[in-house]
Amino acid sequence: MSLSFNRPALTALAATFALGSLFSGAAHAEGKISIAQQFGIGYLILDVVRDQKLIEKHGQQQGLAIEVNWNSVSGATAMNEALLAGALDVVSAGVPPMLTVWDRTKGKQNVKAIAALGSMPNYLLTNNPRIKTLKDFTDKDRIAVPAAGVGFQSRTLQIETAKQFGNDQFKKFDTISVSLAHPDATAALLAGGSEINSHFSSPPFQYQALENPSVHKVLSSYDVLGGQATFNVLYTTQKFHDNNPKTYKAFYDALAEAEQIIKADKPAAAQTYIRVEQSKLPLALVEKIVADPEIDFTVTPQRTFIYAEKLHELGVLKNKAASWKDYFFEEAHGTPGS
Template sequence: MQSPFSLTTHQQPKRIARWPARLAAVASAIALLLGTPAHAEGQLRIAYQYDVGDILLHVVRDQKLIEKYAAQEGVQANVEWKQLSGGAAINDAILSNTLDVASTGLPPLLTVWDRTRGKQNIKAIAALGSLPTYLLSRNPAVKTLDDFGRGDRIALPATTISLHARLLQIAAANRYGRDKFNHFDELTVSLPHSEAAAALLSGKTEVNAHFASPPFQFQELKDPAIHKITSSYEILGGPATLNILWAPERWQKENPKTFTALRRALAEALTYVQGHKAEAAATYVRLENSKLPVAFVQEIISLPDVQYTLQPQNTYKLASFLADVGAIKQRPASWKDYFFEDAHAGGGS
């Protein structure tokens, strides 16, 4: 009698053929249980911004620098680039594991750093440059912050929580006292920079002010009816980081070679932008399919106030303010708390 455990000749190949798939499934399950990655290193989903504050990332993407340095680490990189609007959407994508690395303004990073400390431990990889943001108005009666009144409407990316909203709150706190930090909040409206610029330039909507970012603020200032009230540099007392690149600690630990490749790619992009302004401007215009003249973008990124650097500048002032007003629960001891250790050696603030 045939043993119930024996295989007939026609059964054997079919059943044996199932073993590789079963072993792969078991290996994946064990990997998850042990907390090790179930996928090969080199997979990177990265979100970046539309503005020239992310021009380093435009160069990294165009020249495939992550792939270049990953190959030197013995890794074949597969980089997926995405453009998402708004810090909240990006935070959700990171936390739901549909995104690995993102560029945003500082407040979204500090918010998610605060909420994930001791869990996902989200931190910054590098700053992407210090660029000023301008508060503009087309109301001739408004010459200083004190002149804004109930009839004014200030457009910014997101009321209360965006970088521009927080800068306006810091300006109010500096001017009227910490308990009046939300003095201007009732005057603000949420609009993407492109729509806010169009509204301000038209002069036909309720929006008569815009806390803008480059390149939009420079387009708006070409209209003689529009003038600058203040800037992020004035509010924070010096050059200040505009955009910042960050990721969960899990991705950094599971992909150490890709992380190193990303840092090296940023360093090469920085050298390239600093030495090839015209070419960098052309790269930005091409990748964004922008209607801006390349010479105009080059003019912006060549301004003395525009400082491309991987080291953070004046970020801790904003972090301290958010802790003061209860926007984050944990006060960082310094900027190093919300940056990965790899960024510490170059200094920052």
Template sequence: MRARALLAVAALIPALALLQPGRASAEILQLRIAQQFGIAYLPLIVAKEQKLIEKHSVANGLPETKVEWLRLSGAAAMNDSLISGGLDFATAGVAPAILTWDKTRGKTDITLISSLGSMPNILTTNNPSVKTIKDFTDKDRIALPSVKVGFQPIVLQIAAEKAFGKYDKLDDLTVSLPHPDATTAILSGTGGITAHFTSPPFMEQQLESGKAHAVLNSYDVLGGPHTFNVVYATKKFATDNPKTIDAFVAALDEANAWIKANPKEAAQLYIAAENSKLDPAFIERIIRDPQINFTTAPERVDVFSDFEYRIGLIKQKPTWKELFQPGLHAKGGS
């Protein structure tokens, strides 16, 4: 009897080992993803609606992963939830994500999982006297989602350095205001806001109204197409769940290909999923914009790292390969 009991315990040892945390064979079965609002997050919306992450998890030899989708606004809330363990994947602009990478080095340690695509942000104004950023005066106020360290303020600082030789030249004119509120202010001409550095669909709403015009395009500032938003996670999570990471990137690649092949259907899916009141034809025009490229490959990320390091926002200057998890390195980023 004692011999049979010992044999039974011995037989259980391999199975128990598979359940130990941190082993690749014991990857998570529930993935928690937080996204923000806007067309920049369309690949995630498509992946959610078409259950592409679940599909590629099974194809990668994993049980079907259960995906929980969360809505958070702003990098601060994302980071707090990620670091506390309440979230597996966070999303934010590439510029603040680099700041988070630097601040968590040697502590939580994060790694960027994938780009969500390249798309321009445009600085608009309802002030007819402003043709370039050199025309702004003390009477102007430039609305940004967050001042100083968000995506738009970093790009504005890069532009100011080129125009004035002083990167913080326009900082005193900037105010924090959510994109929808800033768009309302620009279109109504109230609230003292005369300019807004913004992204799709808000910039198109303003420009197509005829009440605002473009002052600068972020593609011009950075020398070409650049990554806008990224997905990131803790390095431990990425190391412990390599098949899940690969399945997630494959799901985004499939979503991106579907968006490009089916822009009309993608617009309709976005409207339905977001319960948006925007015209589907308006969203379709944005998706078809040749400047917008939904891709997982990083573009011009090094430009952000170089600038943030040079002005002292980050202590170490990473290359894009140091920022992104190894599975993305073969995509030929920059």
């Protein structure tokens, strides 16, 4: 079953589930899991899991028939609302939004990450030939990001801004940031002539934009983080993790198998993405992205602790993590994470 919610509908759904939970007092019974993902190539691991029914496969290996409910949700805020209300069991978003909900639920719902979905760079792009570095941006420029001030791209920009201008200036570019979905921001960047002349993009959109000679890269998230780093993660509540050990194990094992499937046959993985996402992107472009050496579709978290440390230093996170294992459930601890 696959559902697609917009933000108001999902908020209403979350409220409904919240009321229901007051009376039921229980999460899903063992053998059921509802998963929400956003859109784009960053969710390829989930596409493979879904396409090959890997959760069901690993459940059967434990003697458990698992009912999987797939949902498409746009935006980390809607994801988090639904997760905390019990409308969804597992949600996905960038590392900073996950850390925010981990921080706010510590000692309560205790939300933690399950696994990474892969490491991939996000590029800050511009069509303004004058802009070569962050120091070239002025009040007249506008940077499109999916969630101004709080999303993955904004938090990454804030960390780099603090590095270059000082911690007290980390929000310097929030004033010229505009919330705009990646497809709309890409269209504005390519068309030119609007106030949006820059975009902190992500795959596949940055690849499309860079095919235009008027667009160039100013910064990569890998520059900020010092190398390959996790983009998106999956996360859930302590309650779901503890109450559904077999379902959780089947899900984690399915993710690990999907990683191996992608790495064993990247052209086939590209075809899976187009089929599952019903994408209209050219197959050659998707194959290029999946094969890009900068991208690693892995469940192992990479350089996530940089966000945890720096966002705590900047006052965004109240709780200080001792290591990445503080905000990942123990099933991931056996990986060489960071």
